[in-house]
Amino acid sequence: MEQRISLITLATSDLDASRRFYVDGLGWAPDLEADDVLMMRAGEHLILSLWRQEAFEEEVGAAAPGPGLVPLTLAHNVGSAEEVDGVLRGARETGAPFVSVAAHREWGGYSGYFADPDGYRWEIAWAPGPVNDAVLP
Known part of the structure; x- marks a missing residue:
């Protein structure tokens, strides 16, 4: 396996709010928009993927929220x-x-x-x- 990361995927509780923040607020340009995901180029070979929490959990399993911050x-x-x-x-x-x-x-x-x-x-x-x-x- 090559030493690189292709995508960083973050589960989001409100994809519309995240879109307003990243696209409308910070000025990032979407590369792909669908009902459950928003993907934006974050580097030459890197995509930031914001995924609706429910769809994220359907594919990768239940999130384990707890006290404090995500590490x-x-x-x-x-x-x-x-x-x-x-x-x-x-x-x-x-x-x-x-x-x-x-x-x-x-x-x-x-x-x-x-x-x-x-x-x-x-x-x-x-x-x-x-x-x-x-x-x-």
Whole structure:
């Protein structure tokens, strides 16, 4: 198996709200829209798939909700600390729930978080050095 990820699929409690957030709010362009799924290109060879919870569970099994957060974050790296602040500001203007302000991190970068309508955490990060070199277009 090649070392790569093709799709990241997130179950969503309200696909219409997620569409409004990602497409209308953040400005992402759908590649595929159906009754139960919304797919958007998230990288050269990567798709973010938002799937209606019921359809997700029919195919992969029952979700196991519990207290706390899903142990997963999605990251969007940018080229500067100023860009981090700008993306976070834009997400908040779109209605993204506040999670944290950006801060300088122990690992040498600068990042902050917002949440999508289902609470999935998005980290907006500037990671100077080899990480940003690897992930920025």
